[in-house]
Amino acid sequence: MRRNYLGEFEELVLLTVAVLHEGAYGVAIADELERQTGRSVSLSAVHAALHRLEEKAMLNSRLGEATAERGGRRKRLFTVTALGSRTLQSIRETRNRLWDSISPQALPALGL
Amino acid sequence: MKPLPPRWADRLLERFCAPHLLEEIQGDLHERFERRRVLFGERAARRQYAWEVLGFLRPFALKRKKSVTTTTYSMSHDMIQNYFKIAFRNLAKNRVYSFINIFGLSVGMAVAMVIGLWVYDELSFNKQFKNHDRLAKLWQFVQFDVEKSSYDVMPIPLAEELRSKYPDFERVSLSVFREITLAAGEHKFLRKGNYVEPVFMDMLSLDIRAGSAFAAQDVHAILLSESLAKAIFGSKDPIEQLLELEGKESVKVVGVYKDFPANTSFNEVSFLAPWNLYLATDRNAKANVHAWDSNSYQIFAQLKPGADFAQVSAKIKDIRMKLDNPPGYKPEFFLHPMSKWHLFADFKNGVNTGGLISFVWLFGIIGVIVLLLACINFMNLSTARSEKRAKEVGIRKAVGSVRSQLVAQFFSESLLMAVLAFVLALLLTQLALPFFNEVAGKKMPILWFSPWFWLCGLSFSVLTGLIAGSYPALYLSSFQPIKVLKGTLKASRSAASPRRVLVGFQFMVSVTLIIGTIIVFRQIEHAKDRPVGYSREGLMEVKMNTPKLREGYETVRADLLRTGAVEEMAASFGSLTVENDGTVAVFWRGKSPDSSPLLMGNRVSYDFGKTVGWHLVAGRDFSRDFSTDSTAMILNEAAVKLMGFQKPIGERIRWNGKECEVVGVVKDLIKEDPFKPVKPSFFVLEYQYVDVLHVRLDPQVPVSEALAKVEQVFKVHHPAAPFEYKFVDDLYAQKFDYEVRIGKIASVFAGLAILISGLGLFGLASFMAEQRTKEIGIRKVMGASVLAIWQLLSREFVVLLLVAFCVAVPVAYYVLSDWLQKYEYRTELSWWIFAATGLGALLVTLLTVSFQAIKVALMNPVKTLKTE
Structure with a gap:
C-alpha cells in the first residue's frame, strides 16, 4: 500500500469534511475553512484538493440536492472514507507522539 | 430577475x-x-x-474524463476493416458501375501517364550530354527574296574564322552527316554517321568503350558505335580491324563508343570518321576549303563557360558581309543552342517560331483533359450512386454511427477505388507503352524507379479519391436519420445541376476532339491527294555510291532494259524526293537586277522525264535526236510564273556560264514538303554529277521478281556495293511521317477521351433510369407509351449535348484554323465536318441513353411498383 501523504491544505480540507459531516460540499467547506483558519480560501483550491483526495480514495462523493441560489445545479457531497479516517488518525497520533516527546524547555515560552 | x-x-x-x-x-x-x-x-x-x-x-x-464507451473512435481497427468490407461488397454488388468507374478512371490515368512520359522524354532530349548547355550548332538566315530563310549548313572557312578570331568559342568542329556503305570482307552495311574533327568527341564527352578517339592527324581511322561494331564484327575485337568505306577508302577501326541514347539528336549516328578523311575523298569538299559561299557543311561549337549564346550570335552575325564580295543573299550567322535543337527548330523570317514544343503543349493539354474527363466521370458516378446509400447512412446513424465515422467510410471507399484504378492504370500503361513507342517513334520505359513518378501518381490518385469522395462524405453524412428513414428526404434538383455541367463539359471536349481529329486526318489526306507531277508507283531509286557505276550508265541502262522487268531508267543528281541544288545564279530576260530568287537546279539524264513520268504542259522532253539538247532546259510551272514568260518555249536562260534554251515546261514536281508550294525549278541534261539512278519497274512483272532481276544487273556491274534501293512511294510517304504520327496519336487519345465520356454517359443514364423506375412504373400504369418514356429520359441528355455542341464549335474552329495557318497548302474547315460531328455525337448519345431508357420503359410496372 502506498504511503498516504497529505499536504497541509489537503489535511485541512479532509478535516473540514469530517467537521461538516453530512453537509460537506465545495462552498460549505470553503466557508468553514475561512472561518476556522481566518485566511481566504478560493473555491478552485478547495475543489482541486477534494478532487485529489477523492483520487486518493480518502473521500467518497455523491450528488446531492439542487438549490435555487445554485441555479438549479446539484451539489457534490463528500464523506470521509475509512482510509481517510485512518490517515487522519495516524497523522494525529504522529503529531501527538511528537508533542509528547518535546521536552518542556525545548520550545521558547510564549508567555502563557 | x-x-x-x-x-x-x-x-x-x-x-x-x-x-x-x-x-x-x-x-x-x-x-x-x-x-x-x-x-x-x-x-x-x-x-x-x-x-x-x-x-x-x-x-x-x-482534463476530460475518458468515456467508458469508446465506439465513437472512428479510426479503430475494427471499423476500418468494416469500411473495406462494405466497400468491397458495394463494388461486387454493382459490378457494372464499379467497372465503368474504375476502368474509366484507370484509362484516363494511363493516358495521362503515357503522355507524361512522352512529355518528359521530349523535354529531356539532348540533356544527356555533359556540356549540353554550352553546345550550339551554327545556323544562318539568308535572304533570297522578301523573307529570310534559315539553313544549318555553313561554308568551311567559317570554322577556322570562329576558332581563330572569336575567343568565346572553346571548341569548333566541322561536320557532315552521311549515309555510306561500310564493308568488312563480304559483309556490307549501309549506315549513317558523321565526319567530324577530333574536338567533336570532347564536345559530346563521348563515352569511348574500347580503343581511343582518332587524333588530329589521323585520316584513315574510324570510330564505331557499340551496336555497329557488334553487327560487323560480332564477338571479335573490332579494334585495329579494317573497313572499306564506299567501296574505295580503307580505314582502321580505332575505337568503339557507347551508342548515343535514343533521345538525343545524334541517335542515328553509328560511326564517327575524321573530317580529314572527308576532305581527302569528297571532290566538292576539297574544292570548297576556302569557298565562303558554298554552304554545305555543319559546324558545331562549344562556348566557354559564361559566354552567352545571344551575345556571341550578335558578334558573329556579319562575318560574311564584312568580307570581300558579300553575296546578294546577305547571310547572318547565329548560334542555335543545343537545348533548343529538338523542340524549337522552326524559323520563320528570321524568328524562332517554336517547333515540336507546340506538340508538347498540345499533348500535355490533351492528357490533362482526358484525365479531367475521367475524374469527372468518376465523381459523377460516385456521387450519383452514393445517393442510393442515403438509407444506409440513416441506419448507420440510428445504430450509433457518428459523422466522423461516415466521413471516414466514404473517403476510404473512394480512396480504395482510386488506388485500384491507379494499379490498373500502371498495368494498362505497361501494356500500351510498346505500341505507343512504336507509333511515336520513341523508346520510353515506365520510370519504375523514379520517386517523382510514384509521388505524382499516388498523390494524384489520393487527390482524385478525396475529391470524388468529398460529396458523399460531407453531404450524405449530414443527413438526419429520421428524415432519411421516413423517406421524406428528397435529393433536391439542384444537387443534379453540377453533374449536368460536368456532363456538358465532357460532351464539349469530346466534340472538339472529334472535330480536331477529323481535320488533322483531312489535312493529311488533302496533302497526300495533291498531284505530285510524276507517278510514284513502281519507281525506285538506287544510290550510285560507287564510281564504277557512274561510268557505265549506258551499259547498265541497256542491261536493265534487257531484263524485261524494267520499263525505263534514268539518272539525276539527288533523289526525287529532295531538293538539293539551289542557286541564285540564273539569269533570264527581264529579270529585275535587285532580286535574287532561289531556283532549284536538277541535273538529269535523257530518260529522266520518261522514267519519272512527268507531265509536259508545253514544248517537248529532252531527246537524243537533238544534238543541241546539251544546252536545253526544261522549266516547271512555278519557274515560268516567277520569270513571267507568256511563251516560255525558246526563251534563253543563262545558268552556270551557259546559254540554255527552254525546250519544255512541266507540271510542278513536288520534291520537298508536300504542304508547301513547289519551288521554281529547272532541269538540264548533265551527266557529270549524277548520283542517283531512277528505275521504273514494269508493272506487269511481280515486284519481287523484278527486284531480283535488277539486283542481278547491279551485282554484275558492281559486285562490291550492297544493292540498296528505295521506292519513291515510301520516300514520299515518309514526308507525312510526322503528320501521320501526330494524327495517329491524337486520334488514339481522342478515341480514349470519347470512350471515357461514353462510359460515363452510360453509367449516368443507367443510374438515372434506375432512380426513376417507380416514376416510370406509375407513368406506365397511367398510360404512358414506351416512346414517351424514351423521350422523357433522353431529352435531358440531348439538350445538354446541343448546348455543349454550340460551345465546342467556335472553340474547335478557332483552334483548328490557327493550326491550319501553319500549312501553306491546307484543307478547308467545311461546315459539314462540324455538322457530321454533331450528328455523330447525337447518335452515340441517343444510342447510349436509349439502351437504358428502353430497358426501363419496357419493364413491367407491377414488378417495379410492388415493393412498396
Missing part, C-alpha cells in the same frame, strides 16, 4: 471546464456569488466571480 454572474465568465467556464465537473463547480460558484452579492454588492461579487473562474484553470478541471 435575479442578477447573474458575468455572462462571459460563465461562458468561459463552460468552454474549458470538463463536462463531468461543470455542474458542481458552476453550482458552487453561483452559490458563492449569490452570497457575496448580498454581502458585498453586485460589483464586487462579479469581480470575485471572474477571479474564481480563472482560478479553475487548473489541470484537474481541464
Whole structure:
C-alpha cells in the first residue's frame, strides 16, 4: 500500500469534511475553512484538493440536492472514507507522539 | 430577475471546464456569488466571480474524463476493416458501375501517364550530354527574296574564322552527316554517321568503350558505335580491324563508343570518321576549303563557360558581309543552342517560331483533359450512386454511427477505388507503352524507379479519391436519420445541376476532339491527294555510291532494259524526293537586277522525264535526236510564273556560264514538303554529277521478281556495293511521317477521351433510369407509351449535348484554323465536318441513353411498383 501523504491544505480540507459531516460540499467547506483558519480560501483550491483526495480514495462523493441560489445545479457531497479516517488518525497520533516527546524547555515560552 | 454572474465568465467556464465537473463547480460558484452579492454588492461579487473562474484553470478541471464507451473512435481497427468490407461488397454488388468507374478512371490515368512520359522524354532530349548547355550548332538566315530563310549548313572557312578570331568559342568542329556503305570482307552495311574533327568527341564527352578517339592527324581511322561494331564484327575485337568505306577508302577501326541514347539528336549516328578523311575523298569538299559561299557543311561549337549564346550570335552575325564580295543573299550567322535543337527548330523570317514544343503543349493539354474527363466521370458516378446509400447512412446513424465515422467510410471507399484504378492504370500503361513507342517513334520505359513518378501518381490518385469522395462524405453524412428513414428526404434538383455541367463539359471536349481529329486526318489526306507531277508507283531509286557505276550508265541502262522487268531508267543528281541544288545564279530576260530568287537546279539524264513520268504542259522532253539538247532546259510551272514568260518555249536562260534554251515546261514536281508550294525549278541534261539512278519497274512483272532481276544487273556491274534501293512511294510517304504520327496519336487519345465520356454517359443514364423506375412504373400504369418514356429520359441528355455542341464549335474552329495557318497548302474547315460531328455525337448519345431508357420503359410496372 502506498504511503498516504497529505499536504497541509489537503489535511485541512479532509478535516473540514469530517467537521461538516453530512453537509460537506465545495462552498460549505470553503466557508468553514475561512472561518476556522481566518485566511481566504478560493473555491478552485478547495475543489482541486477534494478532487485529489477523492483520487486518493480518502473521500467518497455523491450528488446531492439542487438549490435555487445554485441555479438549479446539484451539489457534490463528500464523506470521509475509512482510509481517510485512518490517515487522519495516524497523522494525529504522529503529531501527538511528537508533542509528547518535546521536552518542556525545548520550545521558547510564549508567555502563557 | 435575479442578477447573474458575468455572462462571459460563465461562458468561459463552460468552454474549458470538463463536462463531468461543470455542474458542481458552476453550482458552487453561483452559490458563492449569490452570497457575496448580498454581502458585498453586485460589483464586487462579479469581480470575485471572474477571479474564481480563472482560478479553475487548473489541470484537474481541464482534463476530460475518458468515456467508458469508446465506439465513437472512428479510426479503430475494427471499423476500418468494416469500411473495406462494405466497400468491397458495394463494388461486387454493382459490378457494372464499379467497372465503368474504375476502368474509366484507370484509362484516363494511363493516358495521362503515357503522355507524361512522352512529355518528359521530349523535354529531356539532348540533356544527356555533359556540356549540353554550352553546345550550339551554327545556323544562318539568308535572304533570297522578301523573307529570310534559315539553313544549318555553313561554308568551311567559317570554322577556322570562329576558332581563330572569336575567343568565346572553346571548341569548333566541322561536320557532315552521311549515309555510306561500310564493308568488312563480304559483309556490307549501309549506315549513317558523321565526319567530324577530333574536338567533336570532347564536345559530346563521348563515352569511348574500347580503343581511343582518332587524333588530329589521323585520316584513315574510324570510330564505331557499340551496336555497329557488334553487327560487323560480332564477338571479335573490332579494334585495329579494317573497313572499306564506299567501296574505295580503307580505314582502321580505332575505337568503339557507347551508342548515343535514343533521345538525343545524334541517335542515328553509328560511326564517327575524321573530317580529314572527308576532305581527302569528297571532290566538292576539297574544292570548297576556302569557298565562303558554298554552304554545305555543319559546324558545331562549344562556348566557354559564361559566354552567352545571344551575345556571341550578335558578334558573329556579319562575318560574311564584312568580307570581300558579300553575296546578294546577305547571310547572318547565329548560334542555335543545343537545348533548343529538338523542340524549337522552326524559323520563320528570321524568328524562332517554336517547333515540336507546340506538340508538347498540345499533348500535355490533351492528357490533362482526358484525365479531367475521367475524374469527372468518376465523381459523377460516385456521387450519383452514393445517393442510393442515403438509407444506409440513416441506419448507420440510428445504430450509433457518428459523422466522423461516415466521413471516414466514404473517403476510404473512394480512396480504395482510386488506388485500384491507379494499379490498373500502371498495368494498362505497361501494356500500351510498346505500341505507343512504336507509333511515336520513341523508346520510353515506365520510370519504375523514379520517386517523382510514384509521388505524382499516388498523390494524384489520393487527390482524385478525396475529391470524388468529398460529396458523399460531407453531404450524405449530414443527413438526419429520421428524415432519411421516413423517406421524406428528397435529393433536391439542384444537387443534379453540377453533374449536368460536368456532363456538358465532357460532351464539349469530346466534340472538339472529334472535330480536331477529323481535320488533322483531312489535312493529311488533302496533302497526300495533291498531284505530285510524276507517278510514284513502281519507281525506285538506287544510290550510285560507287564510281564504277557512274561510268557505265549506258551499259547498265541497256542491261536493265534487257531484263524485261524494267520499263525505263534514268539518272539525276539527288533523289526525287529532295531538293538539293539551289542557286541564285540564273539569269533570264527581264529579270529585275535587285532580286535574287532561289531556283532549284536538277541535273538529269535523257530518260529522266520518261522514267519519272512527268507531265509536259508545253514544248517537248529532252531527246537524243537533238544534238543541241546539251544546252536545253526544261522549266516547271512555278519557274515560268516567277520569270513571267507568256511563251516560255525558246526563251534563253543563262545558268552556270551557259546559254540554255527552254525546250519544255512541266507540271510542278513536288520534291520537298508536300504542304508547301513547289519551288521554281529547272532541269538540264548533265551527266557529270549524277548520283542517283531512277528505275521504273514494269508493272506487269511481280515486284519481287523484278527486284531480283535488277539486283542481278547491279551485282554484275558492281559486285562490291550492297544493292540498296528505295521506292519513291515510301520516300514520299515518309514526308507525312510526322503528320501521320501526330494524327495517329491524337486520334488514339481522342478515341480514349470519347470512350471515357461514353462510359460515363452510360453509367449516368443507367443510374438515372434506375432512380426513376417507380416514376416510370406509375407513368406506365397511367398510360404512358414506351416512346414517351424514351423521350422523357433522353431529352435531358440531348439538350445538354446541343448546348455543349454550340460551345465546342467556335472553340474547335478557332483552334483548328490557327493550326491550319501553319500549312501553306491546307484543307478547308467545311461546315459539314462540324455538322457530321454533331450528328455523330447525337447518335452515340441517343444510342447510349436509349439502351437504358428502353430497358426501363419496357419493364413491367407491377414488378417495379410492388415493393412498396
